[in-house]
Amino acid sequence: MGSLTPDFRFGNFVGSVVWLVFVVLVLVTLLILPIIFFVLFYVPLPEVDGQVLTPYLFFSMMVDPSRTLPVIQFFMHLDIFRAAVFPGFAFAALIAAATIFVERKLLAKMQLRVGPLYAGKVEGIFQLLADGLKLLTKEIIVPSGADKPIFWLAPIAFVSTAAAVVALIPVASGWVVADVDVGLIAAFAILGFFPLIALLFSWASNSKYPFLGGLRALHQMIAFEIPFFLSAIPVVILSSSLNLSDIARSQTAFWNIFIMPINAFVFFISSLAELERIPFDLPEAESEIVAGWLTETSGMIYGLIQLGSYLKLYALAGLFVILFMGGWYGPQIFPQELIPGAHDSNLPLLQMLALDGLYNPVTVNSIFWFLIKTIVIIFLFLIIRGINPRIRIDILLHTGWYKLIVLTFINLFVVLMLIYGGVIGPGGMISAR
Amino acid sequence: MSNLDGIIDEAKKLSLQITKENEEDRLMTLSVGPQHPGSGHFRFTIKVDGDYIVFVDPDPGYVHRGHEKMCEYRNHFQNIPHLERPVIHDSCNITYSYSLAVEDLVGITVPRRGQFLRALASELNRLSYTLYWLAIYGIFLGHSTMFMWPAGDRELLIDLLERMSGQRITNAYNIPGGARADIPYNFKERCLSQVNYFEKRLNEYDDIFYNNPLLRQRTEGVGILSKEDAIRLGVTGSVLRASGVPFDVRKVEPYDIYDELDFKVQYMKTCDSFARAYVPMLDMRESCHIIRQIIDKMPESGPVREKLQFNIKNPPGETYKRVESGRGALGYHLVGDGSPKPYRVKASVGSFRNLLALPFLLTGSKLGDMPAVYWSLNYWPVEADR
């Protein structure tokens, strides 16, 4: 129960409420309504379904909700929607957030704990929200002598670079933010920025442990970049394309992982190293160099870098699925119509639920299978963390430079032999094309 | 020409100086601890050349509380609660050693049941301490599951100790004259069942931690402390046994009832960090074995402690008694002068002796080996500071 201040008077309270309402009304009439009308007057609204989108159309949508469908359909095919919502940033950020939560719960179960429990009624599902709010409200401490512009820019650069990788990942045929012809090379090129950001940030922090961590990050990522890239070469040879959508389409007959399991393994290990996750979390090895290049991060700077690294996790898991696990292909399990008979129904609400024009069974099926496969890969990434200790830097470099590079060549030769033998590849015995 | 030669010589000297300065600049001084997550209440300054450690200087004393001085102002029973503070997880072993020294100095015979109970508490504490140590070793190597499992299983032993002494960790159970309290009803069955369960869990530790190839890669052949060096540096406990010296105070100088128990001194000859990490594990199995024997051989009834007067007077003289604690031989050098308070108490603790091996092992090793070597030394910073 709240307590009242001694000089509380109900009349004053009512008066203040009335005053507030009055101010809001005045503001709306004098300021907001004119702005809306000016905008609607000057901004050419798109033509949807033969009708120009006017404010009156919005009002009519309240009466007939099914009229919103064409509008949604229109917006869904805008580039800005793809980049910002699906399959771009918001979608990936949602998966990243879910990954963080699942990771915490999964690790907790592996370690005979309960994990987040109190925030939110059920199993602490709002824990992430609470953590995010906490990070948002915390003070950001900039070390003295830090290179301030770089210190502030690096976390933003980290997130945007991670989002750039996400933009290249197709989740279904045609559902990709940037469908570029050199998608694979672009992905590797963008991933190559991360050590640079780590090094810049660690240098800008003006502290010893971040500096050591940044150098370690640089060493580690360069050592694993080469096997990372080499492991994708047989895939490119096989599908004769660098476009990620084409690579996925070339696997309708069989998944690449069945022909090149070693490369898939190398790619997985390299992704772990690229992600700086246990057992390759040397740049953040807490017992050696405190928190590595993240030592001086605080508040939302840490939050952004954390978000970026989980975006990266999703992107790399997606890349693995595209390259080795047949992309979005899977048995068709979604029906041709969402609700049988709804399409021809007379009831407007039921007709709307058929999601006419929005619901495409093939696309939905593709997204479903892509997500399932990606989640499996993400789980593999997570489980590794629960059962392994950290590796040492020299063993890591040795693994990267000597073992993994050699391993990639084995499978490359196997694939080349199969192609020249006419078993797979264009015109092969078990080829899709 | 001659002028030019002189200039060249001078230039060479100058450039030599410059290279020398640059060599100094290569080194980076890192202060590991006490705010470092990989040190504990302890600091050591290291200088690194790239990823190699070239200089180590331990600087203990962050939690020094002068307990040797404090002892001189209190009588024996007042001393017990503050003596166990340095290693609260291994409290019974610290007080055990002190009690043995007092009994030796004053001349007290502990009742037989009391001797068994003290040994039981000491073994339970050893298990509990080793689990705590193992948990931290796990997290130092980045193995978070190995942090949680021992920390959780430690509850089993803490539960038993709580039933024995009424406290979870600062037990104050072994006091001069015997055990402070008798065990409650139905304790033996519970103890046996929990210890049996615990022994099964040890196999799972093997599976997830010690047999992990990455862990083996990281610890095997790292920080080799040869037998000669171990002897020269006078290390003790699991560090010594990992270097191939089968030295266990329980065996070589049995106190209380340890000469009646059948157990082996576990040791390894590989001398590396892995051996130092694995010997405590072998010790834990041996401790389970010992606990079962104690439960088996303990007299059903009888007094658990010799009743002493509170201000018992020390005869003039001195003694040195030691026990095998979780970190090795733990001895108390006690000097009496005829008053109820000890004239001088000197604790020779395993941690402080093992500390000497730290700079020896770390100098020249890689920075990545630091946690693997440092914590394998079975070093408890608070105990070393006393």
Add this chain to the structure above:
Amino acid sequence: MEKANSNSNSNSNSNSNNNNNIGQSQAIEVRDNDNYPLSKEIISSLSINFGEKVKVVYKKEFRSKLMVAPENLVETALFLRNNHGFDHAESASGTDYPADNEIELNYHLGSYSNIDYYPYIVILSTRVNRDDPKSNSLINIFPSVEYHERETYEMLGVYFLGHPRNERFILPEDWADIPPLRKDFRIKGR
């Protein structure tokens, strides 16, 4: 107390290994006791080689305390290491005796290389002048005393000649009082 005394008296001629057989309180003189073969061996060999220079303070089953003059400390330690296999020091400590104006240094020496001497501890002690306490460091004979001697230096103010680092070790860096384990250092309120 009576019981304790009777125990110690009755056990002086028995060889049982119970823990109550070493309650001899006051034993400055040497007792010729054949029941402790380890002690006997060491002490006889020391008395042959050093004669009167080494005084035996007490002798128990697994312990014996030898008192030497500060100038004989190093050679006795060297003899113990080379001839009897005492290869490490369990502790090195000091005790302040303001009444005698002396500080007693105790080195608890043990053996890891000689399996017979595993349970045995020789307490090698010497007494130095309290006003200007100086003693030879044993660091070249037993490297294991390095930190113990540093601790003794700061806790009792004994300067160890030949020790490379007579420096602050455990105490805080801004400690500016007399060495705390001296008897004239009083704890506040006690």
